[in-house]
Amino acid sequence: MPDPESNSESPLSSGAAAPAANSNSRNTTFARIMRLCQKELRESLRDRRTIITLVLMPLMVYPLLSVIFQRFLFTTADSITATAGYVIGVEDEESAELLQTYLGMGHAVFLADAQKAARESGDREPVETLITEAQKLQLYTVEDPVDRLVRGEVDIVVLLKTNGEPVPPMLVPPAQFSFTHQPNSAASQQVLGIMERYLGAVNDTFLQQRLIAAGESTKSPLTMVRYAAEEQHSTNFSVASLIPLILILMTITGAVYPAIDLTAGERERGTLEALIAAPVPRFHLLLAKYVAVVTVALLTAAANLTAMTVTLYSSGIGKTLFGDHVISFQSILVLFALLVLFASFFSAVLLSVTSFARSFKEAQAYLIPLMLMSLGPGLVCLMGLEFKGILTVAPLVNIVMLSRDIFSGNVAAGPAAIAVISTTLYAAVGIAVAAKIFGADAVLYGGESGLTGWFGRPEKSRPAASLASTLLLLATLFPLFILLSGGLAQLSEKSIGVRLGLSGAVTIMLFGLLPLAFAVFSRIHVASAFNLRPAAFLSFLAAALLGFSLWPLAHELFLLHRALLGSQSFSPEQVDAIQELVMSWREISPLLIILTLAVIPATFEELFFRGFLFSSLLQNLTARQTIIVSAVLFGVFHVVVMSSLAVERFFPSTFMGLILGWVCYRTKSVWPGILLHTCHNGFLVTIGYYKDWLEANRVGIQEQEHLPANWLAFAALGTMTGILVFKYIVHQDEVIETS
């Protein structure tokens, strides 16, 4: 009961003073978000429902799955042994005949031993087993046996090499058997073991005979070499493909409950309004909840990964599923990193959905379709499709397929990088959307504005796009960019004019029309968002100077990056294709080349990176952060070339992005940057166009060579002059403003 007489000091002592006793250290944004996270995590981890998902599920699911797998595998193996037998593919009749002979010899050795043992023990079962086993070895002469192995039509391929050596007495000529097997197929592993045993027995017998004869060489006449079919890039279905899918589904399971509880659950309990009414930005509250959900999801992922690994090793099912390719510690770490990325993405999606819900039940109803949709990528993964093209940017699908490839030890860097970048972008969009919905009026009080309120056209115009809108645009742009770049690379049969025209159209659409449509729809003031303010005449001169001076420095950065990396990203075929492309430029007018490869990309990339993106970032970040972030994104987009990754382009492009960002920030206009970018691109394109003429006149510029020192000195001088002129212009402007 309230006691008015007790302690008159706090907290009811004064009705006038501001209550918050602020301290800088306590109220830094980061520290506060961390404390908010602690509270959310404490709340989640004390909930027994979270603990059940986190600990009990992995403890139960994997042993259960291992039992099912084992039963399935044994049933499969038994059915193969009982009915169809093992299908051994060989190239020709001669190989089949020879292999049959040796297998018969090896089998006879074991059979003799078994019969001897049976006579002594009276147990004939081993003899019967051996007889049955030998009967199941079925040799077939087939064309392209390795191809058939990959398609799952044969269990193993045996290729014979005799080296043409003379057949020694004892009917065992020296020969090499190459076994190509399916590491993920139980039947393939079993038949491999049987054949190695039989042929090994032939070797042993032969050696024994030789030793008996004394003085003869003890060298084994038969050697056996194994080849795993995965090196042939196997893509057919395997039970092992299910493992990453199970891990991902379990991680989702871990994230679902805290996501609902910390959003819709909070509203249902009646704690949300008091939380939202506190003097803390909603985004910080949401971020704390997001970190808590990701943490619980990752704890679940770690628990599942550990339980799965222990089960695979302890039950021996790992060897059966993956054959010789047993999962390494490194693979597990990489997989966990991927689960971190996946959890970051999916937690954001979950929070977007659950923030929308007004009750626990409503959230569950929304999540059921999402969970069902999450099974789709798993099915795509099981279809055995190759991880490339649209699949690398398809949300969820890309992570599941990347996990599959990590498990099979068959990861390509390009698609992996695209999957990681696109998923990171999707996660950022998810958080932005969740932040917009979380605690919004319509959710709190059941208003009817709902989706139109959040995603409809805003009523007031604004000078630049919000960070959420920009992230959404980036997340739309990046996959489109990957897809269209890949599409353009497939048009090699079209004329160079058509290809360049299409390339220009794609650039205009992606970096010009799409952001423009976004800006118009969101009532963003086009002139200010795209930094279309006029700039001083002198700044154009400085921009041109930088445009012509920067390329040698960028070129040196390119070489430096390549030297540090130790290799180049393009295959020799791709290098040939690029050189062929540059050669084909000469079929058309240099003006068209300059227009499509210099003017259009420079104009529209600047409008997006130093316009729309830059102005949006500048609203939320410092100038330095804005320049760096926009430059890194500029670098990332330039790494994708002809549907593959040219990592060595990252540094020079980011370097150019930094300069262009600085110029834009200093001049507050996109126009000088457009001129700078055009001069830079135009100069490089011109060099490419007149390469033969330049080389004929001994002005050779080889990509792999450093530029002459005097060129670099001129470039440095030009760059410094350009920068000084810009500084002078800015100084003049400041003087005018002050006066």
Added chain:
Amino acid sequence: MLNVNEITKTFEADNRSVVAVDRLSFHVPKGEVYGLLGPNGAGKTTTLRIILGLLQPDSGHADIGGIRTDRAPMKVREQLGMVSANDGIYPWLTVREILMFFADLYGLEPSKAAENVESLADRFDMRTFLDRRASTLSTGQRQRAILSRGLIHDPPVMLLDEPTRGLDVLGSQIVFQYIGLLRDSGKSVVVSTHRLDEAERLCDRFGLLNKGQLGYEGSLAELQERSGCRTLVEIFTDMAGEQTGA
């Protein structure tokens, strides 16, 4: 201390606009308990949510000591405490953890927060359950924890939204004592309720809301004089009749 100036708020429902609050203005000085009275749907809760900055008014604004909710919402929220009948509590946290969490949200130093928790524990007789998880508390204990939460940062303005709804006699008694305590400590208090009989006992001045509009405003004596009626129920009925032209 608290000023509400000409606020208007319209909601869209069933494809039509409903005016929830219509050019509402009132003022609550220090140490006064202001009763915002009216039937369900009169606009009381909407008004409190606008003061808290949880809803944006279509026009008008509220301010606390000159700080406007539309211009400095975070600063205003630091000056406000809110307790609502719908308030819940975190079941997996202890009462102390809940109070410390809200103290942190309002930017209190840990030492100050701990001091306030101890003080509130004494005032609201919470010593026995301060370190128990909220899921194990009785209804009365939960209520005291929620009332304490609203005061953890010692705000100069308190907003109470239907604070006795759903409570029994004893529970209501705790709320009455709580309001008395707030008045005694010099806070500006706004109590929104449709229980006119209770309001008569609790509040210094009254604002009678009907369909978003402030009909009558003043002390009980002023309202009695103006309407010629004796009780708040009669005064309200009279006002509603006037507004509908009956």
